[in-house]
Amino acid sequence: MSTFPIYTASVKCDRMSAAGVGYLRLYPISLSRSLFKRATANGTTPAIFYLHPWEIDPDQPRVPGASLLSRFRHYNNLDRCLSRLQALIDEFPFGTVSDSLRSFDLTNSKPVQLAAA
Numbered sequence: 001m002s003t004f005p006i007y008t009a010s011v012k013c014d015r016m017s018a019a020g021v022g023y024l025r026l027y028p029i030s031l032s033r034s035l036f037k038r039a040t041a042n043g044t045t046p047a048i049f050y051l052h053p054w055e056i057d058p059d060q061p062r063v064p065g066a067s068l069l070s071r072f073r074h075y076n077n078l079d080r081c082l083s084r085l086q087a088l089i090d091e092f093p094f095g096t097v098s099d100s101l102r103s104f105d106l107t108n109s110k111p112v113q114l115a116a117a
Helices: 021-026 029-039 068-075 078-091 097-102
Strands: 008-011 014-017
Touching: 008 029, 021 029, 021 078, 029 078
Parallel strands: none
Antiparallel strands: 008 014
16 A cells, blocks of 8 residues: 655755645745755655645635634635636646646665554
């Protein structure tokens, strides 16, 4: 069995998560591009990038009574998210997991052991 990791990028002596549109919304676009380049070996290594449909909907309903932190995490830069996502799609190759699996020799890959929840 093979897995695709959620992508992270090395930054100095640590790793930064940058796997989804939430990070794309919160980080400056220049940082997102840099992390994406590092994590995917400049677009040559597959990695999972995910999004939730609500993250590209600036007109989504707001949850009344949500904390300041929750409001920041969920609503910050919603109006910029789609254009930032489009910029990454224009700059890097994207495809399906099936496409990525077909492009790699998985006979020599080692399964990743996941910690039990």
